[in-house]
Amino acid sequence: METKSPPIKIFELTFSELTSELKNRYDKGAYYAAAIFREIYVNGNTHISKAPAFLRSETFCRQLCQDLEINLNPITEIIEEEGLTKFVTELKDGFKIESVIVPMATHYTLCISTQVGCKMGCRFCETARHGFLRNLSVEEIVGQLYMAKFRLGVRVRNVVFMGMGEPLDNYDNVVQAVRVMEDQRGMDIPKRYVSISTSGRVDGIRKLAALNWPQLNLAVSLNAPNDRIRSKIMPINNIYPMGKLHEALLDFPIKNNGAIYIEYVLIKHLNDRREHARQLADYLKPLKVKVNLIPYNPLADLPFEAPDEKDVSQFLDWLVEEKIFVRKRSSKGHNILAGCGMLGKTPHRTTNLNDLTIFDG
Ligand code: SAH
Ligand code: SF4
Numbered sequence: 001m002e003t004k005s006p007p008i009k010i011f012e013l014t015f016s017e018l019t020s021e022l023k024n025r026y027d028k029g030a031y032y033a034a035a036i037f038r039e040i041y042v043n044g045n046t047h048i049s050k051a052p053a054f055l056r057s058e059t060f061c062r063q064l065c066q067d068l069e070i071n072l073n074p075i076t077e078i079i080e081e082e083g084l085t086k087f088v089t090e091l092k093d094g095f096k097i098e099s100v101i102v103p104m105a106t107h108y109t110l111c112i113s114t115q116v117g118c119k120m121g122c123r124f125c126e127t128a129r130h131g132f133l134r135n136l137s138v139e140e141i142v143g144q145l146y147m148a149k150f151r152l153g154v155r156v157r158n159v160v161f162m163g164m165g166e167p168l169d170n171y172d173n174v175v176q177a178v179r180v181m182e183d184q185r186g187m188d189i190p191k192r193y194v195s196i197s198t199s200g201r202v203d204g205i206r207k208l209a210a211l212n213w214p215q216l217n218l219a220v221s222l223n224a225p226n227d228r229i230r231s232k233i234m235p236i237n238n239i240y241p242m243g244k245l246h247e248a249l250l251d252f253p254i255k256n257n258g259a260i261y262i263e264y265v266l267i268k269h270l271n272d273r274r275e276h277a278r279q280l281a282d283y284l285k286p287l288k289v290k291v292n293l294i295p296y297n298p299l300a301d302l303p304f305e306a307p308d309e310k311d312v313s314q315f316l317d318w319l320v321e322e323k324i325f326v327r328k329r330s331s332k333g334h335n336i337l338a339g340c341g342m343l344g345k346t347p348h349r350t351t352n353l354n355d356l357t358i359f360d361g
Contacts, residue, residue: 007069010040011139011146012176015183025067026060034185036068041186044150046070071139075147089147091116091140095133099144099163107157112144114174115165120199122221123233124265124296124304127164135170141177145187159189162197162219168204175208178216191215192255197263202240205248214253219261219292220245224271225279233270242283249287259290259325267296268305272315281322291319291326 008021019033035053039045048054048068054061076096077088085101100111117130144163148154159181161167167174174196181189195217198204208218222242224230230237249260262284266272284291293316298306307315312328319326 005067008064008067009069009071009139010036011071011142011180012137014176014179015185022064026063028060032060032064037183037186040070041146041183041188044146046072072143072146073140075151078152085152087147087152089140089144091136097136097140097144097164099148101148101152101154101156104158108154109158109160110145110148110154110156111160111162112141113163113165114141114161114167114170118165119169120166121235122199122223124223124267124299124302126299129299130164135173136165138173138176138180141173142180142187145181145189149187156189158193158195160195160197160219162195166199166201167196168198168201168208171204171207175211192217195219195261197221197261199234199236200240200245201236202244202248205245205252209248209252212253214255214258217258217261218252219263220249221263221265222280223263223265225276225283229271229276233267246283246287249289254288259288262289262291263294264291265294265296266307266312266315268307268311270304272307272311274318277315277318277322281319281324284324285322289325291324292329293319293326294329 005025008018008025010018013021015030015033015037018036019030022028022032032053035051036048039048039051043051045051049061049065054064071092073089073091075087076090079086079088083103086098087101089097089099091097095116097113097116099113102109102111113136115135116133118125118127119132121128145156145159148156161174178191178194178196181187181194182191184190191213192215196208197219199221205218205220208216221234222230222245223234224232224237224242227237227241227243230242252260254260264271264280280291293312295312296304296306298304316326316328
């Protein structure tokens with residue numbers, strides 16, 4: 001009996017992997033891979049039989065359409081929150097994930113999720129409260145970009161892996177998603193427009209470094225000036241303390257004039273003192289970094305307090321005095337870094353899908 005070949009999961013394959021599949025299965029080449037990529041990723045049409053390249057190859061097209069697997073999950077909610085638009089995707093097994101669209105001055109940035117929940121257990125984070133449920137597959141990761149572009153009509157230029165989950169805890173799928181999304185014939189999101197944010201998984205940072213992708217942006221959620229405070233709020237620090245993290249960051253490949261982004265969530269009375277700014281600066285000085293200072297966004301039932309506006313400005317000034325490049329990011333509104341930290345919160349306004357015209361043009 002003939003065994004059926006596994007499906008071709010289109011959202012999981014790079015251009016060259018798709019080309020090899022077409023070659024091995026049907027003895028066809030890059031011409032058809034390009035036609036599939038164009039139809040799906042440029043025209044946003046998943047019914048490839050309508051593509052001109054296939055009009056004269058009916059038998060091949062029929063066969064191919066049977067083998068292709070295009071799994072897109074529905075957007076079940078669109079939520080607007082202070083300038084950001086979140087959308088909720090319902091996965092096949094009923095789990096829900098969130099992605100955030102952030103309008104920037106000249107483009108849109110999409111913040112995507114990599115896991116349902118998160119294992120890292122950071123004390124201040126909404127996602128951590130869900131615990132870890134599962135990793136997202138490559139197609140579930142790439143699917144978020146596809147849906148933002150073609151169901152919501154958003155011209156996404158930048159992708160940041162800062163949604164739900166720890167990207168480097170789902171390393172293989174995240175790296176494959178970056179590869180799939182970057183092809184110019186397809187989604188065309190080059191690595192220089194991609195950022196991966198990690199809580200400091202040194203193992204993952206080292207694996208990423210070994211790929212030698214200096215264009216890719218790395219962001220590290222440091223959030224503390226020393227091990228004592230970091231271990232209190234980020235359990236991962238007990239496994240990969242700041243010294244080990246520092247060594248890995250020193251070894252990380254960075255493009256010319258590039259930097260590693262350091263995220264520092266400022267929490268009142270915890271990590272906001274003069275001495276903390278000094279310790280942080282000492283830690284960061286040997287590295288090429290840019291700091292994003294994020295005022296803590298308070299969550300119900302947590303013992304942490306948001307800093308006042310003046311505490312944030314003060315801390316920023318101290319870092320400037322220490323000659324650290326630092327920018328303030330607001331926890332809400334037009335800010336991808338913090339906006340993504342709070343995923344999993346109950347939505348407070350839902351927009352009808354048909355009302356969403358703000359992304360035209
Ligand atoms: N797991 C990855 C990426 C997702 S979290 C990481 O930790 O880097 C995205 C960012 O949101 C992180 O920098 C995190 O420190 C920040 N964050 C989490 N909870 C927050 C809160 N309550 N207020 C402000 N920022 C928060
Ligand atoms: Fe996970 Fe990042 Fe939240 Fe920590 S801050 S629990 S790593 S999502």
